[in-house]
Amino acid sequence: MCIICVDLEKGKLTPWEASRNRTEMLDILDEEHLKELDEKITASLKEYLIKLSIENNLESNSQFLN
Numbered sequence: 001m002c003i004i005c006v007d008l009e010k011g012k013l014t015p016w017e018a019s020r021n022r023t024e025m026l027d028i029l030d031e032e033h034l035k036e037l038d039e040k041i042t043a044s045l046k047e048y049l050i051k052l053s054i055e056n057n058l059e060s061n062s063q064f065l066n
């Protein structure tokens with residue numbers, strides 16, 4: 001775990017901020033952790049988009065779910 005993971009999990013970073021921070025850590029983090037971080041950023045992005053779509057499209061979402 002690095003500072004980016006920690007902040008992502010605490011919800012202190014948006015996926016975009018995390019992605020930008022990741023590019024600054026490319027030389028510091030090992031390849032394996034960069035992969036792990038990629039997955040966390042992707043998961044965080046999906047979560048963000050799901051929340052956004054629930055907030056903005058409650059009606060169409062409920063139609064979709066039904």
Ligand SMILES: [Zn+2]
Nearest residue numbers: 001002004005
């Ligand atoms: Zn990390």
